[in-house]
Amino acid sequence: MKTASQELAPIPLLDVAGGNQPQREEILAELAKVLDSGKFLYGPQVQQFESTMAERIGVxxxxxxxxxxxxxxxxMMACDVGPLDEVILPSFxxxxTASAVVRLGAVPVFVDIIPGTFNIDPNQLESSITNRTRAIMPVHLFGQCAAMDEILDVADRRGIPVIEDAAQAIDAKWRGQVAGSMGRIGCFSFYPTKNLGGMGDGGLLSVDDEDVASRLRKLAAHGMQPRYHHSEIGINSRLDTFQAAVLGIKLRQLTHWVEQRRANAQQYTDLFREHGLDKSLGIPETTEHADHVWNQYTVRVSAGRRDALKAWLSDNKIGSEVYYPVPLHRQPCFEGRFRAEFPLLETERAAREVLSLPCFPELTVDEVRRVVECCRAFFASSAVAA
Ligand SMILES: Cc1ncc(COP(=O)(O)O)c(C=O)c1O
Structure with missing residues (x-):
């Protein structure tokens, strides 16, 4: 069944191309500079981007x-994670996050999430620790920091390094501290749909300890130092100069984009409440100490209606997505290769209930209204059907 909005323009989940348009000329000019320089790896734009990011993160x-x-x-290589070691992380x-652990021959130890924030439950950390635990890896999922006070408290007491998966959380904060600055190492993604998206793949490590930073640089360059001398086995992983050039320009807009994402999220929440839809779907929670950057605005829809709502939105040309439908402990490739001290019930429930709605910066006030209106029509029609 379709609502009247069928004739309106589609509302995509994301608009990567549209988001880049305002900076098109600046980006092209910078790419031309890189092209003419021939310094496609380790060019000056890489170093410049790295130092800007270090300052921004506070490391x-x-x-x-x-x-x-x-x-x-x-x-994890820099934390000496190796075969049969254990790393504690969420399954949601x-x-x-988990494949990196297994790739090193180590064992992911999954813990459950807090239902309100979708982030790792710190109460399950202590009893998941063994003498083989080499790292705790919270994920700041959807753009909101995990409960870092409790996580750091357990980690510090037990002398275990924390690696923050801040892929979705650039510029997010916890008690004023920036994501990626609280653990030993922070990890960021510039996958095109992230809040700061490159034009291809890209990533970044944030670290306060200069020795760890040198080791990371070495490990990312074949473990080579000096040239053609290898004291350990690294990998080949570089942020190339074209990506750094694009990211350096896009970074100038990040604060503004985050503000727009926050405004969209607030509008969704206000409208859902105003229409009483908070009784039909779970509105995402923000915790007191977290400055959420809304890489995703993720609602919960219970009792098997999530997929029907997704289909309904799609029929009305509105994009949405399930991040993530299958928890990692249910993925066939990890079967028999992980440990979990707890039943991971909230993880499984989240996988059945979550639905992310369009929240990209360029989304208009009217478009948010249309998405909410479409959800309202869905619940009204399913109430009639019931
Ligand atoms: C939580 C999380 N961790 C890690 C990654 C991996 O990032 P990349 O695509 O840059 O390898 C992603 C990307 O989607 C992510 O969302």
């Missing part, structure tokens, strides 16, 4: 790399 060093998947891998996250 001494930022190290560019090819993706956040690589950043996570490198971070993107695949890369």
């Amino acid at each position: 001494k060093q930022a190290v560019g790399c090819a993706s956040c998947s690589d950043a996570l891998l490198l971070a 996250t993107f695949f890369a």
